[in-house]
Amino acid sequence: QVQLVESGGGLVQAGGSLRLSCATSGRTFSRYAMGWFRQAPGPEREFVAGMTRSGGITYYADSVKGRFTISRDSAKITVYLQMNSLKPEDTAVYYCAARDGLAISSESMKPDYWGQGTQVTVSS
Numbered sequence: 695q696v697q698l699v700e701s702g703g704g705l706v707q708a709g710g711s712l713r714l715s716c717a718t719s720g721r722t723f724s725r726y727a728m729g730w731f732r733q734a735p736g737p738e739r740e741f742v743a744g745m746t747r748s749g750g751i752t753y754y755a756d757s758v759k760g761r762f763t764i765s766r767d768s769a770k771i772t773v774y775l776q777m778n779s780l781k782p783e784d785t786a787v788y789y790c791a792a793r794d795g796l797a798i799s800s801e802s803m804k805p806d807y808w809g810q811g812t813q814v815t816v817s818s
Contacts, residue, residue, distance in 0.1 A: 696722050696807040698790045703812030706780055710816070714775040716790030716809060723766070728773045729753075729798030729805065730764060732786035732814075739789065743775060744798030753799040758784075780816045787811040 702714040714730070729744030743764040745752045752764050763776040773790060791798060791805035798805060 696726070696792055698722075698792060698807060698809035700788065700790045700809045700812040703788060703814045705815045705817065708780060708782055708816055708818050710780050711776070711778045712780065712814060714777070714788055714790075714812060714814075716773040716775075718771055718773070718790075718792070720771055722792055722807075723768065723771050725794065726792035726806070727795055727797045727803075728764075728766065729791045729793070729803070730773075730775045730788060731791055731805070731808075732784075732788045733811075734786040740786075741798075741801045741803075742788070744791075744800075744803065746797040746799075747795070751797070753797070777814070780814075782816045782818045785814060785816050787813050 699717045727747045730742040733739045749766045761779045790809035792807040793805045
């Protein structure tokens with residue numbers, strides 16, 4: 695059983711920053727590629743950022759490139775999403791995701807596991 699536990703969401707003004715965390719297990723960290731998705735009201739869950747299983751290469755949606763950074767801390771077995779220069783259109787529920795594969799790099803890389811989600815609200 696893969697467990698992904700997100701934290702760090704909240705309410706922030708436009709231009710502000712938040713850091714999301716995703717805690718998991720050591721087995722997950724070594725076996726799965728990790729990423730972040732988000733879902734605003736509506737049916738579609740949107741790719742935000744991802745990385746290779748080794749963490750050596752990172753990928754970003756065009757809408758967040760240059761503002762968001764995905765990273766991992768092997769000692770803490772945690773994946774992070776640093777979000778800077780936040781905009782109202784970044785408002786969504788953010789989900790940590792794990793995929794039994796080499797990478798999560800785009801919408802087409804469907805994760806195998808999801809966290810419970812954390813709400814991010816950016817006010818104008």
